[in-house]
Amino acid sequence: GAGVSQTPSNKVTEKGKYVELRCDPISGHTALYWYRQSLGQGPEFLIYFQGTGAADDSGLPNDRFFAVRPEGSVSTLKIQRTERGDSAVYLCASSLTGSGNTIYFGEGSWLTVV
């Protein structure tokens, strides 16, 4: 596609529920990043994929968070047993390579846990 696409754009869920957020990167981009951003803060790193593999998942806050990228394109961020503190914007970004000089962000998925 023309840009990084994320769905859903908005999600309201109840505490304890399971949520999946999808990211469709720019076609041909091998590097894919997930970030979380709270109001007034910079994006916080969650996980980075190079191709199908997670090159760095050190930012995932706990084992309720998991992400996959089975075919090296679309990625899904999965959050189990959601908590109110998970409410944030979840941003996905992609780059042609891991050392590319331009990294493009999607519009984000706004998650609210009530």
Add this chain to the structure above:
Amino acid sequence: GQNIDQPTEMTATEGAIVQINCTYQTSGFNGLFWYQQHAGEAPTFLSYNVLDGLEEKGRFSSFLSRSKGYSYLLLKELQMKDSASYLCAVRERNTDKLIFGTGTRLQVFP
């Protein structure tokens, strides 16, 4: 690990020039990015520096000094639409992970 510092807020007047500074500490450096983010929107790419010096792109310029762990974003001929947050981000050498600062919120007044 990484530590990135930038001022929280800045104000400037339309038509003026503003410089937003960013200092960083890193165990391995592989490039510095500047992004613009309007409220409620995704960050948009502004510039990338990996070598020392100044990169100019229209009204925006970005400077890097690797020895000092320092960068700045220079915005000239400010317009009202430049009111936004400006994010400095450093890429780690070994992991290619991009680490962001908290951002500088710039308000441009008429």
